[in-house]
Amino acid sequence: MSAGTYTPRPGAAPLGRMIAAQTSLETRMLLRNGEQLLLTVIIPTLLLVLFSAVDIVDTGAGESVDFLAPGILALAVMSTAFTGQAIATGFERRYGVLKRLAASPLPRWALMTSKTLAVLVTEVLQVALLTVIAFALGWSPQGNPLAVLLLLVLGTAAFSGLGLLMAGTLKAEATLAAANLVFLLLLVGGGVIVPLDRFPDAVQSVLGLLPIAALSDGLRDVLQHGAAMPWGDLGILAVWAVLGLGAAARFFRWE
Numbered sequence: 001m002s003a004g005t006y007t008p009r010p011g012a013a014p015l016g017r018m019i020a021a022q023t024s025l026e027t028r029m030l031l032r033n034g035e036q037l038l039l040t041v042i043i044p045t046l047l048l049v050l051f052s053a054v055d056i057v058d059t060g061a062g063e064s065v066d067f068l069a070p071g072i073l074a075l076a077v078m079s080t081a082f083t084g085q086a087i088a089t090g091f092e093r094r095y096g097v098l099k100r101l102a103a104s105p106l107p108r109w110a111l112m113t114s115k116t117l118a119v120l121v122t123e124v125l126q127v128a129l130l131t132v133i134a135f136a137l138g139w140s141p142q143g144n145p146l147a148v149l150l151l152l153v154l155g156t157a158a159f160s161g162l163g164l165l166m167a168g169t170l171k172a173e174a175t176l177a178a179a180n181l182v183f184l185l186l187l188v189g190g191g192v193i194v195p196l197d198r199f200p201d202a203v204q205s206v207l208g209l210l211p212i213a214a215l216s217d218g219l220r221d222v223l224q225h226g227a228a229m230p231w232g233d234l235g236i237l238a239v240w241a242v243l244g245l246g247a248a249a250r251f252f253r254w255e
Helices: 015-032 034-053 064-094 097-102 108-136 145-169 172-189 201-207 211-223 231-251
Strands: none
Touching: 015 034, 015 064, 015 108, 034 064, 034 108, 064 097, 064 108, 064 145, 064 172, 064 211, 097 108, 108 145, 145 172, 145 211, 145 231, 211 231
């Protein structure tokens, strides 16, 4: 045994290990929060089952679940990447958690990367659960899986940027109120449950530019109608992702 075998070696862990550990922590915090579970799992599941089983909204020809399932998947992405992340990050900022984490060996960009990865892990679980339920309700999806993956990734980036922007610029209480209000408004007017063609023409053109409308319509074009690649919807989501993430990086306040 050589001298110094048990000599302490202080220093930061490898960056990859730090990101993995923080991602695991962020994921557990998301899944253990009752309000988060309500937004990310319970509400989308109830909406999918209720509106598929009961003919409340005219979803056009075909099975209701074929129209609703893509929209509910889009809602799940928004609930996790935008609403849940905005509220959680806003209160972490208020209580000084972000300030303390920013002083740790974990770089700030790596902390945001961990939060994004935690969102992606949660979304994988959401999509798996909702897909199983939709299949049980008689869903018959079609289309290109790559197009679906691109839509979900760009939608996550767009909503994540907007959620971080809100959490990093508003007070925690204002973020809580605003995030829930936006969630409700986009649930009604984003083409998730009510088709956009039910709105007046002038309103449709505006609503169609919203990220939730682009995501739900893009997923519906692929999964219900078998479209190859909805470039228009992908373009809208890409613009929102660039604007949201860019603004969050520029204006996010850690204190």
